[in-house]
Amino acid sequence: MELTHLDGEGQAFMVDVGGKEMTERVAVAAALVKMKPETLELILAGNIKKGDVFASARIAGIMAAKRTPDLIPLCHPIPLTSAAVEVKPQKPDAVEIIVTVKCRYTTGVEMEALTAASVAALTIYDMCKAVDRGMEITCLRLLSKSGGRSGEYHRTETE
Amino acid sequence: MELTHLDGEGQAFMVDVGGKEMTERVAVAAALVKMKPETLELILAGNIKKGDVFASARIAGIMAAKRTPDLIPLCHPIPLTSAAVEVKPQKPDAVEIIVTVKCRYTTGVEMEALTAASVAALTIYDMCKAVDRGMEITCLRLLSKSGGRSGEYHRTETE
Amino acid sequence: MELTHLDGEGQAFMVDVGGKEMTERVAVAAALVKMKPETLELILAGNIKKGDVFASARIAGIMAAKRTPDLIPLCHPIPLTSAAVEVKPQKPDAVEIIVTVKCRYTTGVEMEALTAASVAALTIYDMCKAVDRGMEITCLRLLSKSGGRSGEYHRTETE
Amino acid sequence: MELTHLDGEGQAFMVDVGGKEMTERVAVAAALVKMKPETLELILAGNIKKGDVFASARIAGIMAAKRTPDLIPLCHPIPLTSAAVEVKPQKPDAVEIIVTVKCRYTTGVEMEALTAASVAALTIYDMCKAVDRGMEITCLRLLSKSGGRSGEYHRTETE
Amino acid sequence: MELTHLDGEGQAFMVDVGGKEMTERVAVAAALVKMKPETLELILAGNIKKGDVFASARIAGIMAAKRTPDLIPLCHPIPLTSAAVEVKPQKPDAVEIIVTVKCRYTTGVEMEALTAASVAALTIYDMCKAVDRGMEITCLRLLSKSGGRSGEYHRTETE
Amino acid sequence: MELTHLDGEGQAFMVDVGGKEMTERVAVAAALVKMKPETLELILAGNIKKGDVFASARIAGIMAAKRTPDLIPLCHPIPLTSAAVEVKPQKPDAVEIIVTVKCRYTTGVEMEALTAASVAALTIYDMCKAVDRGMEITCLRLLSKSGGRSGEYHRTETE
Numbered sequence: 001m002e003l004t005h006l007d008g009e010g011q012a013f014m015v016d017v018g019g020k021e022m023t024e025r026v027a028v029a030a031a032l033v034k035m036k037p038e039t040l041e042l043i044l045a046g047n048i049k050k051g052d053v054f055a056s057a058r059i060a061g062i063m064a065a066k067r068t069p070d071l072i073p074l075c076h077p078i079p080l081t082s083a084a085v086e087v088k089p090q091k092p093d094a095v096e097i098i099v100t101v102k103c104r105y106t107t108g109v110e111m112e113a114l115t116a117a118s119v120a121a122l123t124i125y126d127m128c129k130a131v132d133r134g135m136e137i138t139c140l141r142l143l144s145k146s147g148g149r150s151g152e153y154h155r156t157e158t159e
Numbered sequence: 160m161e162l163t164h165l166d167g168e169g170q171a172f173m174v175d176v177g178g179k180e181m182t183e184r185v186a187v188a189a190a191l192v193k194m195k196p197e198t199l200e201l202i203l204a205g206n207i208k209k210g211d212v213f214a215s216a217r218i219a220g221i222m223a224a225k226r227t228p229d230l231i232p233l234c235h236p237i238p239l240t241s242a243a244v245e246v247k248p249q250k251p252d253a254v255e256i257i258v259t260v261k262c263r264y265t266t267g268v269e270m271e272a273l274t275a276a277s278v279a280a281l282t283i284y285d286m287c288k289a290v291d292r293g294m295e296i297t298c299l300r301l302l303s304k305s306g307g308r309s310g311e312y313h314r315t316e317t318e
Numbered sequence: 319m320e321l322t323h324l325d326g327e328g329q330a331f332m333v334d335v336g337g338k339e340m341t342e343r344v345a346v347a348a349a350l351v352k353m354k355p356e357t358l359e360l361i362l363a364g365n366i367k368k369g370d371v372f373a374s375a376r377i378a379g380i381m382a383a384k385r386t387p388d389l390i391p392l393c394h395p396i397p398l399t400s401a402a403v404e405v406k407p408q409k410p411d412a413v414e415i416i417v418t419v420k421c422r423y424t425t426g427v428e429m430e431a432l433t434a435a436s437v438a439a440l441t442i443y444d445m446c447k448a449v450d451r452g453m454e455i456t457c458l459r460l461l462s463k464s465g466g467r468s469g470e471y472h473r474t475e476t477e
Numbered sequence: 478m479e480l481t482h483l484d485g486e487g488q489a490f491m492v493d494v495g496g497k498e499m500t501e502r503v504a505v506a507a508a509l510v511k512m513k514p515e516t517l518e519l520i521l522a523g524n525i526k527k528g529d530v531f532a533s534a535r536i537a538g539i540m541a542a543k544r545t546p547d548l549i550p551l552c553h554p555i556p557l558t559s560a561a562v563e564v565k566p567q568k569p570d571a572v573e574i575i576v577t578v579k580c581r582y583t584t585g586v587e588m589e590a591l592t593a594a595s596v597a598a599l600t601i602y603d604m605c606k607a608v609d610r611g612m613e614i615t616c617l618r619l620l621s622k623s624g625g626r627s628g629e630y631h632r633t634e635t636e
Numbered sequence: 637m638e639l640t641h642l643d644g645e646g647q648a649f650m651v652d653v654g655g656k657e658m659t660e661r662v663a664v665a666a667a668l669v670k671m672k673p674e675t676l677e678l679i680l681a682g683n684i685k686k687g688d689v690f691a692s693a694r695i696a697g698i699m700a701a702k703r704t705p706d707l708i709p710l711c712h713p714i715p716l717t718s719a720a721v722e723v724k725p726q727k728p729d730a731v732e733i734i735v736t737v738k739c740r741y742t743t744g745v746e747m748e749a750l751t752a753a754s755v756a757a758l759t760i761y762d763m764c765k766a767v768d769r770g771m772e773i774t775c776l777r778l779l780s781k782s783g784g785r786s787g788e789y790h791r792t793e794t795e
Numbered sequence: 796m797e798l799t800h801l802d803g804e805g806q807a808f809m810v811d812v813g814g815k816e817m818t819e820r821v822a823v824a825a826a827l828v829k830m831k832p833e834t835l836e837l838i839l840a841g842n843i844k845k846g847d848v849f850a851s852a853r854i855a856g857i858m859a860a861k862r863t864p865d866l867i868p869l870c871h872p873i874p875l876t877s878a879a880v881e882v883k884p885q886k887p888d889a890v891e892i893i894v895t896v897k898c899r900y901t902t903g904v905e906m907e908a909l910t911a912a913s914v915a916a917l918t919i920y921d922m923c924k925a926v927d928r929g930m931e932i933t934c935l936r937l938l939s940k941s942g943g944r945s946g947e948y949h950r951t952e953t954e
Contacts, residue, residue, distance in 0.1 A: 011722075012211040012286070012691065014698055018660060018717035018740050024495060031296075052171040055373035055489065059550045060232050062491055063381070066546050066554055067230065069702050071278050072285050073219050073695045077702055077715050079554050081495035081583070086488075104495050106717070110292075111285050118277045118296070119230050126231050126270050127171070129301075133269075133312050137190075137277070137299035142292060153292050170404075171373065173380055177342060177399035177422050183813060214691035214807065218868045221809055222699070225864050225872055228384050232377045236384055236397050238872050240813035240901070245806075263813050265399070329881075330529040330604070330850065332857055336819060336876035336899050370489040378550050385548065387861050389596050390603050391537050391854045395861055395874050424876070428610075429603050436595045436614070437548050444549050444588050445489070451587075451619055451630050455595070458614035460606075471610050501654060532648065532850035536709045539650055540858070543705050543713055556713050558654035558742070563647075581654050648847040648922070688807040696868050707862065707914050708921050709855050746928075747921050754913045754932070755866050762867050762906050763807070765937075769905075769948050773826075773913070773935035778928060789928050 014074050020106035025147030029113035030098045031121045031140040037092040039132040043124075044089055053127050054087040057097070061085035061120030065101055065112045075111050078103050083112070085120050097121055098143070108148050114140060173233050179265035184306030188272035189257045190280045190299040196251040198291040202283075203248055212286050213246040216256070220244035220279030224260055224271045234270050237262050242271070244279050256280055257302070267307050273299060332392050338424035343465030347431035348416045349439045349458040355410040357450040361442075362407055371445050372405040375415070379403035379438030383419055383430040393429050396421050401430070403438050415439055416461070426466050432458060491551050497583035502624030506590035507575045508598045508617040514569040516609040520601075521566055530604050531564040534574070538562035538597030542578055542589045552588050555580050560589070562597050574598055575620070585625050591617060650710050656742035661783030665749035666734045667757045667776040673728040675768040679760075680725060689763050690723040693733070697721035697756030701737055701748045711747050714739050719748070721756050733757055734779070744784050750776060809869050815901035820942030824908035825893045826916045826935040832887040834927040838919075839884055848922050849882040852892070856880035856915030860896050860907040870906050873898050878907070880915050892916055893938070903943050909935060 043053045065083040069075045086098040099116040101109040121137045128135065144154045202212045224242040228234045245257040258275040260268040280296045287294065304312045361371045383401040387393045404416040417434040419427040439455045446453065463471045520530045542560040546552045563575040576593040578586040598614045605612065622630045679689045701719040705711045722734040735752040737745040757773045764771065781789045838848045860878040864870045881893040894911040896904040916932045923930065940948045 012215050012694055012698070013720040014701075014716070014718050016718035016738060018738055052373050052376075055370050056171050056232050056377055058370075058489055059374055059377045060230065062489070063547070063550055064230055065491075067226075070699070071219065071223055071226065071230075072282055073215050073699055074282075074285060076717065077554075077713075079556060079582075079715060080491070081553065082491050082493035084490040102493060102495055105715075110288060111281065114281055114284065114296075115278075118281060118299075119274075121299075122270065122273055122277060123231055123233075125273065126233060129269060130309075133301055133304075134314060135300070137273075138297045140277075140280075140296035140299070141294070142288075145292075150289075155293060171376055171380070172402040173383075173398070173400050175400035175420060177420055211691050211694075214688050215695055217688075217807055218692055218695045221807070222865070222868055224809075229381070232381055235399065236395070236872075238397060238874060238900075239809070240871065241809050241811035243808035261811060261813055264397075330533050330853055330857070331879040332860075332875070332877050334877035334897060336897055374489050374550050378548065382548055385544075388858070389537065389541055389544065389548075390600055391533050391858055392600075392603060394876065395872075397874060423874075428606060429599065432599055432602065432614075433596075436599060436617075437592075439617075440588065440591055440595060441549055441551075443591065444551060447587060447619075448627075451622075452632060453618070455591075455617035456615045458595075458598075458617070459612070460610055463610075468607075473611060529850050529853075532847050533854055535648055535847075536851055536854045539648070540706070540709055542650075554713075556715060556741075557650070558712065559650050559652035561649040579652060579654055648851050692807050692868050696866065700866055703862075703866065707855065707859055707866075708918055709851050710918075710921060746924060747917065750917055750920065750932075751914075754917060754935075755910075757935075758906065758909055758913060759867055759869075761909065762869060765905060766945075769937060769940075770950060771936070773909075774933045776913075776916075776932035776935070777930070778924075781928075786925075791929060 012074060017076055017107040022104060022106050023147045024104050025108045026102050027108055027110040027113040027145045028100050028143040029117045030143050031117040032138050033095045033121045033124050033135055034138055035093055035135045036132050039128050040089055040093060042131060053124060056127060057087050057120040057123045058085040060123040061099055061116040064119030065116035068112045068115045071115060072111050076107055078105050078109060080112060083116060085116060095124055108145055110142050110145055114142060171233060173235065176235055176266040181263060181265050182306045183263050184267045185261050186267055186269040186272040186304045187259050187302040188276045189302050190276040191297050192254045192280045192283050192294055193297055194252055194294045195291050198287050199248055199252060201290060212283060215286060216246050216279040216282045217244040219282040220258055220275040223278035224275040227271045227274045230274060231270050235266055237264050237268060239271060242275060244275055246279065254283055267304055269301050269304055273301065330392060335394055335425040340422060340424050341465045342422050343426045344420050345426055345428045345431040345463045346418050346461040347435045348461050349435040350456050351413045351439045351442050351453055352456055353411055353453045354450050357446050358407055358411060360449060371442065374445060375405050375438040375441045376403040378441040379417055379434040382437035383434035386430045386433045389433060390429050394425055396423050396427060398430060401434060403434055413442055426463055428460050428463055432460060489551060494553055494584040499581060499583050500624045501581050502585045503579050504585055504587040504590040504622045505577050505620040506594045507620050508594040509615050510572045510598045510601050510612055511615055512570055512612045513609050516605050517566055517570060519608060530601060533604060534564050534597040534600040535562040537600040538576060538593040541596030542593035545589045545592045548592060549588050553584055555582050555586060557589060560593060562593060572601055585622055587619050587622055591619065648710060650712065653712055653743040658740060658742050659783045660740050661744045662738050663744055663746040663749040663781045664736050664779040665753045666779050667753040668774050669731045669757045669760050669771055670774055671729055671771045672768050675764050676725055676729060678767060689760060692763060693723050693756040693759040694721040696759040697735060697752040700755030701752035704748045704751045707751060708747050712743055714741050714745060716748060719752060721752055731760055744781055746778050746781055750778060807869060812871055812902040817899060817901050818942045819899050820903045821897050822903055822905040822908040822940045823895050823938040824912045825938050826912040827933050828890045828916045828919050828930055829933055830888055830930045831927050834923050835884055835888060837926060848919060851922060852882050852915040852918040853880040855918040856894055856911040859914035860911035863907045863910045866910060867906050871902055873900050873904060875907060878911060880911055890919055903940055905937050905940055909937060
């Protein structure tokens with residue numbers, strides 16, 4: 001077993017995905033923003049009025065999915081076919097973010113989904129930090145992926 | 160108490176920092192990448208040889224600090240004066256990332272530090288995902304900030 | 319009278335703003351998206367539910383203000399201190415966009431305001447084009463500017 | 478009839494274009510920059526010497542076509558196969574911009590053509606604003622598109 | 637013989653690659669950073685400890701390959717399938733950079749390889765400039781290309 | 796003597812420029828594009844008609860100066876006050892590029908000038924590569940810098 005991004009001498013490079021099969025690929029990632037209950041109440045009250053905190057997080061997440069190869073050094077540029085960011089209050093003290101990204105390509109979109117979830121979470125932090133600096137982003141992880149040679153992956157409870 | 164990024168009608172906007180004082184500001188953020196013990200061993204073995212996993216994460220984090228206003232919708236463009244990303248193994252099964260960002264400006268660099276920590280962590284995920292898809296990024300949080308009207312902030316254990 | 323971006327031989331360059339005074343500068347720009355009345359009704363119906371068309375346009379406009387020097391070749395990078403995008407239905411058949419951008423710098427932010435208004439308008443076009451390909455973006459113009467050597471500017475009716 | 482970028486709850490997402498057919502697609506967009514007659518004369522005089530105002534607008538437009546998914550939140554990244562920006566004086570008081578963008582992909586390039594036309598027009602504004610702040614960008618619209626399920630579109634006079 | 641990026645009137649445009657065949661394409665480019673012998677010694681001493689100068693150059697080069705269409709006005713966006721940057725000391729007074737980029741597409745990746753080599757070299761300059769401002773980047777050139785209608789290219793000594 | 800971008804353990808970081816004096820800084824860099832004489836003749840013939848090869852190189856160089864912190868990992872974001880790119884034929888077989896960049900800041904703009912010169916040269920390569928694949932970019936170097944603690948630098952012949 002070896003780290004695929006390191007060549008024989010341990011130097012980073014972008015692995016060759018040219019010979020891999022072009023298949024439909026889906027990745028789902030999630031994150032949790034933990035906050036004070038009163039912060040969630042403020043967001044939800046604002047949300048009822050105009051929805052901009054959650055809308056901003058969704059838009060930021062979708063745009064970040066597209067910026068992934070600009071951010072993560074060894075990610076390939078991938079023509080994404082769809083991206084969706086769900087932002088859901090988890091009462092009493094958290095917001096859950098679930099991102100689904102798809103492509104039809106020779107490599108998967110796990111990093112796109114994770115990057116989108118991360119930036120959506122950071123956007124919530126940014127918009128609420130004046131009232132709650134202690135928020136924490138946690139559980140940023142891959143829920144599932146399909147397509148590609150390595151087959152399906154579904155995160156299990158024990159992980 | 161209200162969310163400062165929402166105007167009277169709940170619409171997002173970039174808050175005016177023009178009237179705030181230009182002071183030296185520092186923000187420190189951290190994150191943890193949880194992984195299998197054998198993944199950490201692989202990184203460290205590679206790291207001993209050439210150091211590229213940790214070096215890549217550091218570079219990606221520093222570059223991401225500079226991209227923050229491109230990613231987080233309501234962040235101001237800020238002329239950063241320094242950025243440093245520490246990547247430290249936490250045996251047996253985690254890597255810790257600590258980012259320190261500084262500027263001399265009218266608004267702080269918390270989002271820059273958090274974004275850098277997040278992208279450094281995602282870079283580690285990307286470079287190791289072929290051997291450990293179940294890695295999880297957690298505890299992404301602000302450790303401290305100083306400078307600015309709202310004074311010093313130091314995260315306490317109980318948060 | 320001469321075009322300030324062209325040197326003696328007519329070659330483009332980024333004019334030197336180093337010697338100019340650092341003052342508070344404000345620019346206000348606007349645009350109109352003309353559409354079918356039924357398109358506006360659809361947006362408003364969606365808007366009443368969740369507000370995402372207008373929210374997306376606002377976020378896209380604010381982010382575009384920050385990207386202006388990446389897009390307009392001879393624009394200076396400017397540390398913006400605020401940006402706000404208002405998106406207002408103009409019944410029966412238009413949406414009006416008004417952008418206000420501020421900085422404290424040696425050059426103004428007209429281009430940032432105009433670029434933001436343009437991208438906010440294009441975002442509305444994008445989100446509605448499946449139902450109304452004939453929409454037209456019009457009246458993209460500077461409403462006012464203040465600060466700087468050339469003094470105040472307020473667009474008059476006759477222009 | 479519904480807005481395709483909004484899901485059942487009115488939340489923005491990037492629509493899935495993975496199942497659509499890969500076909501040759503062309504989009505043509507246009508814009509008009511209205512200005513004082515003496516401004517056009519100045520441009521043309523400069524243009525005769527070196528051509529940099531129009532050349533800058535063409536280059537900025539082409540580069541903007543490639544940046545479209547970075548600017549318009551729900552646009553897909555598309556591998557463009559060509560982009561051309563025509564900049565033509567419309568005597569006595571306007572400059573016309575016509576942009577043609579092509580790709581072979583599962584979704585069209587209308588937004589790329591419109592974004593390019595918009596940025597080319599803004600570049601002309603930027604380079605001439607010192608002599609004519611009252612310029613106005615108008616008639617930014619899609620002239621035609623072909624390829625794709627929705628068939629050909631040609632803008633008609635009455636729109 | 638004519639310059640393919642200029643149309644009949646000498647105006648720049650992005651040439652149409654839509655009708656070209658999709659083939660495996662490889663480009664190899666190289667550059668040399670000339671420096672004082674003591675600068676190379678310092679790098680190598682640092683490199684033995686942690687390798688960050690060469691690692692930073694490799695990462696910067698790979699990321700730059702992906703940014704090529706953002707930098708070179710008439711380059712097409714290309715879905716790269718791999719990128720590798722080799723950084724090798726050339727004792728006593730130079731560092732050699734060799735970049736290999738691949739894609740499966742209708743146009744080649746020469747510019748990606750050259751841009752990556754250039755940015756890797758500039759990164760070395762940046763990290764060492766405090767001790768050796770007189771460094772010079774030289775011999776930035778295409779070593780070979782394959783794939784595509786124009787056939788193989790291998791640089792010869794006499795060029 | 797030590798490399799200022801490496802900390803005690805040889806890890807890359809963005810050096811702190813917060814305590815340095817804000818002064819007027821100028822950097823001048825240059826590069827040479829060597830080509831076949833007939834390639835230069837083709838450019839000049841095109842140039843006489845419309846000037847787009849040189850105009851494109853100038854615009855690309857200016858835009859690249861602004862993108863420098865996105866490309867060079869440890870460069871600070873700097874509010875440039877001016878940038879100018881001169882492109883001059885060096886008969887019979889070369890094009891010379893000279894870039895001047897200025898800022899009023901706590902750190903210098905050498906990397907901005909060098910990056911601009913490099914991208915302007917690559918743009919010429921790109922636009923002419925169909926007729927002359929053997930072109931070579933050479934002599935990319937800093938000609939002079941002023942401002943800042945380390946004083947004036949003027950490249951001498953012997954370097």
